[in-house]
Amino acid sequence: MTAMTETRVRVVEVVRESDVVRSLRLIREDGGPLGPYRAGAHIDVVGPTGVLRQYSLCNPPEEADSLTIAVKREASSRGGSAALHEVAVGSSLTIGAPRNLLSVADDADRHLLVAGGIGITPLLSMAYELHRRGADFALHYVARSRAEAAFVELLEHRVPFAARVHLHLGTPRAERAGALSAAVAELSASSHVYTCGPQGFMDAVRAAAAPVVGAGHVHVEAFVAAAVDSSADRSFTVELDTGEEFEIPADRTILSVLEENDVEVFTSCTEGVCGSCVSGLLAGEADHRDSCIPASERGERIALCVSRARSDRLVIELS
Numbered sequence: 001m002t003a004m005t006e007t008r009v010r011v012v013e014v015v016r017e018s019d020v021v022r023s024l025r026l027i028r029e030d031g032g033p034l035g036p037y038r039a040g041a042h043i044d045v046v047g048p049t050g051v052l053r054q055y056s057l058c059n060p061p062e063e064a065d066s067l068t069i070a071v072k073r074e075a076s077s078r079g080g081s082a083a084l085h086e087v088a089v090g091s092s093l094t095i096g097a098p099r100n101l102l103s104v105a106d107d108a109d110r111h112l113l114v115a116g117g118i119g120i121t122p123l124l125s126m127a128y129e130l131h132r133r134g135a136d137f138a139l140h141y142v143a144r145s146r147a148e149a150a151f152v153e154l155l156e157h158r159v160p161f162a163a164r165v166h167l168h169l170g171t172p173r174a175e176r177a178g179a180l181s182a183a184v185a186e187l188s189a190s191s192h193v194y195t196c197g198p199q200g201f202m203d204a205v206r207a208a209a210a211p212v213v214g215a216g217h218v219h220v221e222a223f224v225a226a227a228v229d230s231s232a233d234r235s236f237t238v239e240l241d242t243g244e245e246f247e248i249p250a251d252r253t254i255l256s257v258l259e260e261n262d263v264e265v266f267t268s269c270t271e272g273v274c275g276s277c278v279s280g281l282l283a284g285e286a287d288h289r290d291s292c293i294p295a296s297e298r299g300e301r302i303a304l305c306v307s308r309a310r311s312d313r314l315v316i317e318l319s
């Protein structure tokens, strides 16, 4: 079952941020407030074709009246991003409540934000929040070219933290790596690093930053599900905190077995990316296959749509 807290919104502004990225500013149809939200959040959006996708929020988080999402038109779009590129001012959409996979650490001496491509969107909201807090931070943004980058004019001239923005547009890979090393060299074990972009890009940021700040201080937001080898999968038992037990066959997911048995689970992406189905792990050892649960929380949470068990039994508390 797919479920979300639904809010009807109207598009009040459409901005062409690049050749392939449009931002949409949304207000509630009933006139009520939409914000503020926690920096780094994303929302479910049901577009005109009924396709549900997640998009990061990228307006200043303290704004109360509206939310802004940035939508990249994906070449392989099956109706999600392509349809949202057709909406105009006045169109109605349905959105869910903001959810966070990334959020700003409270106790850092310095924050480094590293965005690749459309990964700029969640980091933009975090930069607004860090600026509001008066925190020490830098935002590095890597894109293949100026034409393909989003929000360049905004980042160069209209954000109040433009002096903290470093653009790497069309910069050769070796030069980029040098800039990343220089940025990491300014960090300490009390610093936090946040990255969002293609998987290989985030892996490189993690590899560069983890030796300095520690793996637990590198925060990653993935938009794409990780590839998984399922050839050695085996069956296991799931016990819910209600006492019900289910056998999960080697070729089924926990989610599919629970749904078949009319157990209600919140879902959206079903690829381990969005965090909707993440539930409490009370006992047992999980085989984590998601891209959304931070390393520090993996002992106590599990994504039911993709993750499996290393132990014979898992005890799960549904959210």
Ligand code: FES
Residues within 6 Å of the ligand: 266, 267, 268, 269, 270, 271, 272, 273, 274, 275, 276, 277, 278, 290, 292, 303, 304, 305, 306
């Ligand atoms: S439904 Fe998105 S992570 Fe499970």
